[in-house]
Amino acid sequence: MIGPQHYLQHPEQIELELSPLINAPSASDSSLSLGLSLHCHHYYPIGKWLRIQAPALTDELSIDARVVDCNRDGPGQYRLQLSFPDQEQLFRARMLEQLCQICIYQHQTPEEERDRRALEWIDAEAAHFPSDDL
Template sequence: MRRFVRHPTDIPIAVTVTAASSGCSMTSVSQGGLSCEVATQVAVGSMVNVAIPSVSPPYYGNAEVMWCRQCGEHFEIGLQFTDQEEAFKARMVQQVCQIEHYKNMVFEREGRWMDGDEAAAEWIQKYAADFSQH
């Protein structure tokens, strides 16, 4: 079983390091942090702002870069949230992202449209137990 939950790639996030802002692709999220792919190297120990504006309400939080490694032409960074409250909020946002991804996937595969509440109820019934174990 995975220690981290894969983030749906169709839900964009942004990571801001000092004055430079960069879109990134989140790859996974855990209890205390997340990892994502960025275009440029980021120094370990840097504080970053994390934004997921496509969820309602939008998520904005802070994290510290714990590791950075080159992966082909991009870099993957590991971020640790600054406190437990940030980690909890990010976890809840990740669940919203998973539900939105599920809603899109069902429409794409089955042609079945669901509103947010219907998608949430169905996703929770099918996947919430697995999600909470990560």
């Protein structure tokens, strides 16, 4: 299986929930050149379909992705590389990763300044965030 040419690197500070998909997408767009790379504590075989969620950030966003590669990256650690079946799932993954970056950027800020910090990150970084020509 050939995977994406580039991967968004998920920050380790934000925990993702990975669940095997019972009903895998029927088709996959192999032309998407942007995927997602992350550390996890479980091995997933190549070709396995997963649902990704970040419950600490939002309950409303989930993403379906296919395992492109999963390699041991230390004791009890794996480097997981994922691809997306279509532009919609890639767009959702990109949005989730931007939420993660904003959350990290806001982390050391008092509660009353978090909205301002989020807007600062959007102004400074959103235009440069990888998009795979979305």
